[in-house]
Amino acid sequence: MGSYRIAVIRGDGIGPEVVDATIDVLQELQDVVRGLKLTFDFVDAGDLCLKVRGTPLPEDTISAIKKAHAAIKGPVGETAADVIVKLRQMLDLYANIRPFKSYPGVPSIKGNVDFVIVRENTEGLYKRYEFTLDGGATAVALRVITRRGCERIARKAFEYASKRPKKLVTAVHKSNVLSVTCGLFAAVCREVSKEYPDVKYEEMYVDACAYNMVVRPERFDVIVTTNLFGDILSDEAAAVAGSLGIAPAANVGDKHAIFEPVHGSAPDIAGKGVANPCATMLSAKMMLEWLGEARAAKLLENAIAKTLRDKRFLTPDLGGNASTKEFTRAVKKALRNSA
Ligand code: NAI
Ligand code: MG
Numbered sequence: 001m002g003s004y005r006i007a008v009i010r011g012d013g014i015g016p017e018v019v020d021a022t023i024d025v026l027q028e029l030q031d032v033v034r035g036l037k038l039t040f041d042f043v044d045a046g047d048l049c050l051k052v053r054g055t056p057l058p059e060d061t062i063s064a065i066k067k068a069h070a071a072i073k074g075p076v077g078e079t080a081a082d083v084i085v086k087l088r089q090m091l092d093l094y095a096n097i098r099p100f101k102s103y104p105g106v107p108s109i110k111g112n113v114d115f116v117i118v119r120e121n122t123e124g125l126y127k128r129y130e131f132t133l134d135g136g137a138t139a140v141a142l143r144v145i146t147r148r149g150c151e152r153i154a155r156k157a158f159e160y161a162s163k164r165p166k167k168l169v170t171a172v173h174k175s176n177v178l179s180v181t182c183g184l185f186a187a188v189c190r191e192v193s194k195e196y197p198d199v200k201y202e203e204m205y206v207d208a209c210a211y212n213m214v215v216r217p218e219r220f221d222v223i224v225t226t227n228l229f230g231d232i233l234s235d236e237a238a239a240v241a242g243s244l245g246i247a248p249a250a251n252v253g254d255k256h257a258i259f260e261p262v263h264g265s266a267p268d269i270a271g272k273g274v275a276n277p278c279a280t281m282l283s284a285k286m287m288l289e290w291l292g293e294a295r296a297a298k299l300l301e302n303a304i305a306k307t308l309r310d311k312r313f314l315t316p317d318l319g320g321n322a323s324t325k326e327f328t329r330a331v332k333k334a335l336r337n338s339a
Pocket of ligand 2: 235
């Protein structure tokens with residue numbers, strides 16, 4: 001059981017609401033799990049930070065994240081590309097792990113969703129190599145796919161799948177049209193699949209994947225895909241599992257990791273106190289797993305799952321009318337009762 005320094009970006013919009021709720025349950029968790037000690041180092045990033053400090057991602061924020069054992073990040077707003085896309089590249093957080101699960105008590109299109117999107121997080125179209133030609137009349141974006149990038153994300157996906165009961169990796173691409181870039185991604189995934197004979201392997205075009213995700217989501221286990229496709233499929237997956245409000249994510253590299261919800265700053269509901277904090281709480285659960293605190297992670301997930309199953313404290317995105325604070329109080333109570 002260890003002692004950890006956690007850098008915390010509260011973010012914009014609903015960010016501070018869902019991050020504060022998460023810190024609140026983590027404080028409770030420390031009382032329940034003897035020996036677990038988390039120290040929070042609050043740092044700035046995002047739209048408000050740009051306004052107040054003249055930059056969306058100050059140097060002291062970057063160095064605090066580097067010094068910390070891990071970071072929790074709330075969503076930021078319009079500066080997302082200059083904050084999180086930049087941090088992913090800067091800290092080489094090449095894998096974005098996004099589990100989607102239907103929790104009992106959460107209304108969803110299909111009941112039995114349990115799959116993970118392993119999204120390449122540092123290249124593809126999100127390299128942001130964009131420019132114009134013809135005096136602005138033509139806009140071009142370069143899609144960068146490297147063998148190294150494909151290899152390491154494919155390995156992450158197979159490692160992940162080999163620990164899951166279903167043991168199936170689906171590589172999602174569009175190599176019938178983007179034969180060079182998606183062609184390389186598919187070829188490398190196929191090569192890496194040979195190193196994992198106990199994991200089944202298949203490929204699917206991204207449009208068919210988008211369809212199958214709604215029609216038969218239960219068929220998926222681990223989806224590995226490129227940056228932009230992974231971004232788009234993630235929001236769809238969240239809808240199929242019930243809400244963006246319950247979809248967590250881990251940005252991991254070999255040295256650093258940042259845990260954040262899949263969703264954005266939700267300006268339409270910001271300040272109303274009704275944001276669902278589950279996605280950020282479940283991201284914190286992924287952080288505890290990454291830190292090697294499996295028992296604390298399990299206790300936290302169980303408390304969240306119990307509160308969802310109970311249905312009395314569901315936030316509006318899940319069809320309830322509870323506030324962020326009411327949901328958070330219920331999770332804390334479930335944690336106390338599990339001690
Ligand atoms: P969004 O994810 O913020 O919202 C989409 C819809 O989902 C909205 O109706 C919102 O109310 C709902 N929603 C999202 N999270 C929720 C939660 N926890 N509880 C209840 N409902 C929730 O996407 P949108 O509107 O496209 O983006 C808003 C801002 O967020 C933009 O400025 C965008 O750049 C930024 N953004 C930041 C991200 C990050 O920091 N990683 C990721 C995605 C978007
Ligand atoms: Mg997204």
